[in-house]
Amino acid sequence: MEIEQTLNEIFVKLFRNINTIEEQAIRTEEYKNVTTNDMHVIEAIGIGSPKNMTAVAKELGVTTGTLTISVNSLVKKGLADRVRSEEDRRVVLVSLSKKGVKAFRHHQRFHEEMIEAVMERLTEEEKVILEKALKNLNRFFRDKAAE
Amino acid sequence: MEIEQTLNEIFVKLFRNINTIEEQAIRTEEYKNVTTNDMHVIEAIGIGSPKNMTAVAKELGVTTGTLTISVNSLVKKGLADRVRSEEDRRVVLVSLSKKGVKAFRHHQRFHEEMIEAVMERLTEEEKVILEKALKNLNRFFRDKAAE
DNA sequence: TGGTATTTCTTTGAAGGTCAAATTTATTTT
DNA sequence: AAAATAAATTTGACCTTCAAAGAAATACCA
Numbered sequence: 001m002e003i004e005q006t007l008n009e010i011f012v013k014l015f016r017n018i019n020t021i022e023e024q025a026i027r028t029e030e031y032k033n034v035t036t037n038d039m040h041v042i043e044a045i046g047i048g049s050p051k052n053m054t055a056v057a058k059e060l061g062v063t064t065g066t067l068t069i070s071v072n073s074l075v076k077k078g079l080a081d082r083v084r085s086e087e088d089r090r091v092v093l094v095s096l097s098k099k100g101v102k103a104f105r106h107h108q109r110f111h112e113e114m115i116e117a118v119m120e121r122l123t124e125e126e127k128v129i130l131e132k133a134l135k136n137l138n139r140f141f142r143d144k145a146a147e
Numbered sequence: 148m149e150i151e152q153t154l155n156e157i158f159v160k161l162f163r164n165i166n167t168i169e170e171q172a173i174r175t176e177e178y179k180n181v182t183t184n185d186m187h188v189i190e191a192i193g194i195g196s197p198k199n200m201t202a203v204a205k206e207l208g209v210t211t212g213t214l215t216i217s218v219n220s221l222v223k224k225g226l227a228d229r230v231r232s233e234e235d236r237r238v239v240l241v242s243l244s245k246k247g248v249k250a251f252r253h254h255q256r257f258h259e260e261m262i263e264a265v266m267e268r269l270t271e272e273e274k275v276i277l278e279k280a281l282k283n284l285n286r287f288f289r290d291k292a293a294e
Numbered sequence: 295t296g297g298t299a300t301t302t303c304t305t306t307g308a309a310g311g312t313c314a315a316a317t318t319t320a321t322t323t324t
Numbered sequence: 325a326a327a328a329t330a331a332a333t334t335t336g337a338c339c340t341t342c343a344a345a346g347a348a349a350t351a352c353c354a
Contacts, residue, residue: 007262012258017288018162053333061163061164063313065312065335117286118284119154129276134265135157138157140260182339184339200302209341212342213342216304216305237348238303239303
């Protein structure tokens with residue numbers, strides 16, 4: 001009972017504030033004008049080879065129309081480059097600029113820190129249990145989404 | 148290494164999709180026009196005695212201007228009632244309507260289901276470990292917010 | 295008491311993010 | 325070549341948010 005209560009409180013806080021929390025982590029001096037959405041799009045573009053709009057939109061689960069607007073923002077801020085494909089001139093390829101890659105790595109560090117914080121003072125055995133619980137959570141979300 | 152990787156993937160998904168996930172859970176036939184934000188405000192108003200705008204805004208971490216707009220939406224949808232206080236006529240008291248209370252309980256069930264899903268196949272000992280990890284996460288967020 | 299300050303809430307203006315539907319441009323199919 | 329399909333952008337509408345300004349009521353104090 002006690003634990004269910006604690007879990008519930010944590011989830012409520014998490015759901016309610018997750019955007020704000022992440023936003024605060026992102027908006028340091030250097031990345032003052034980078035929004036959470038910008039950062040999510042940066043993550044989805046990634047540091048590999050350029051991707052077309054449809055692929056990125058699909059990964060993010062947004063329409064391409066929405067992604068167009070997001071990428072406009074990134075390009076305006078100098079975080080991403082947008083190039084028409086030579087093979088198929090309908091296709092637009094997006095990739096991170098130098099500055100974008102830097103932002104990507106910065107955000108990766110935030111994730112790493114978060115994971116370290118969660119793992120803090122957990123033994124290997126305990127980590128395995130945590131993983132199991134989180135996989136349950138993931139499955140719950142997948143099932144919910146499929147409903 | 149393996150576990151860190153899994154955790155990272157789960158967190159990325161969680162951060163990116165948490166709103167969508169919750170939205171999908173909320174928007175069943177009966178609550179088609181209830182947004183995630185509506186639901187968060189409903190949670191903050193709660194089923195106890197009426198609350199004034201400032202208190203609810205503070206709990207949600209938004210400005211009172213924002214809350215005014217949110218409450219407009221709830222009132223328009225018949226989910227909340229808004230009454231001027233008799234003691235202090237500057238104060239506006241908001242409370243859930245019958246329909247609002249019903250929505251509140253509906254969302255509570257979503258939380259319960261989620262927690263059940265996470266707890267699935269965890270022993271009591273394992274639950275304690277999960278709680279420990281989530282408290283770490285909570286502390287991390289609190290520290291980040293305070294920075 | 296009467297005027298100033300403070301408090302509570304709402305309004306306004308601006309900016310992001312989102313979608314569905316319409317449009318444009320390019321490629322594929324027939 | 326014409327029609328169908330595909331990729332991306334544009335448009336119009338809605339929701340959420342904030343900061344700043346405004347309105348109304350209460351508190352303070354001289």
